[in-house]
Amino acid sequence: MSEIPGDLKFLSSHEWARLEDDGTVTVGISDHAQDLLGDIVFIELPEVGKEVEAEGDAAIVESVKAASDVYTPISGEIIEVNSALEEQPETVNGSPYDDGWFFKVKPINVDEMSDLLSPEEYSEVCED
């Protein structure tokens, strides 16, 4: 498994969040999650402008094997989605932490980031 970038925070349900310099938060799913899912073939992204609540469902990812909800690690408004994934969902398998991001949130309360798991804590979750 590839190394987890140090600036990411996680939900135990395998979503990552990264606080960007402009104060927005980018969200995706972990390398471990894409590996568990196998070949990803369909992604349903939220609508831009939608209000989401931390740990609420925000997107859907489907591999050949199964459909899974994707939860947002942080509350706020969806300000951008990675619409390239609609045509090339397999990007998530190849680049879960970069090109395979799902959506960006304008957070209501950025302090929610401190409730999330560090890369080390998340790695422990994956090992259990």
Next chain:
Amino acid sequence: MKKTFLYEDHLSHDAKMIDFSGWSMPINYGSQIDEHHQVRNDVGIFDVSHMSIFKISGQNAESYLRYIFSNDVKKISSKNKALYGLLLNENAGIIDDLIVYCLEGDFMIVSNCATKEKNEAWYQKHASEFDVSVEYIDNRGILAVQGPNSIKVIEKIFGVEASSLNTNECVKVDGVMIAKTGYTGEEGFEVICENKYLRKIWNSTIETGAKPIGLAARDTLRLEAGFCLYGSDMDESVNPHACGLSWTVDLHDEDREFIGKQAFLNINEKNEQKMIGILLKDKGILRPGYEIAHKDGKGTVLSGTFSPTLKKSIGLARVDQTVEQSGLVKIRNKELEIEFVSPRFLKKI
């Protein structure tokens, strides 16, 4: 958990192993989509040694099989051939689907692994009436070599003229049975032999260009070919008509009695639901259990997946009788259009 003889070989090919009805089996060796294309375009090898093998022996083996099996084994006895069909109960419900092989006069059954105990009890229950013995064989394994280049691989390894074998024909070479059968819709072979030969065949097949293929690709391959999967597309609550499998119930010999015959004859097909193939027009993935609606009634998705060949979602469904060629499927909170098609999504062989 039970392991096949080649368990370590799967691990050395980076297999991801899963619990498949109590067997540790390779689900994929990386990308199941790449494996799918490998079989469609070239050649792949599957370890399917979890499947149950039963040997039927005794003078009345043929009469016994003609009684417990929906298809008429008389068509293959004294030939080296395989015959697909069903094990029916008295109500014509499907206990299992299986292949009976007749090779050099000996009968063998290959059936699903999840149904092993249930089938064995059923076989034994009726064996005494015919004075035959039914034996579960655990010292043999099954390898499936499937894909357009499978002929080359089989010819190179076994030195037989594989191209001269027709579908469902089989041959014995140095104690190894090679049958022109499969579950992928591609040209291909299934090889059954004692465990001690398996590793050599596995390795030489791979050296000849085949790649190991997991159960996940096996499922997308069989679904594109429109083959039913026991437990998903059929079970004891449905009869052969509702699975598109009435062709496996051979009624030509009127004198042949077999279990489920009377119940099957009493069924009015028009009152039964029918099995169809479904194609999702929009993006999304069909999954088992999704509800279907059409002008004349409703239905349910039985198997659904992403078809790597067609690059859209396909499925098998059971629906109320209709001449309609489209309908709606409910996926989460949306109703999406589906096309009703033949289950043979790919008509290759």
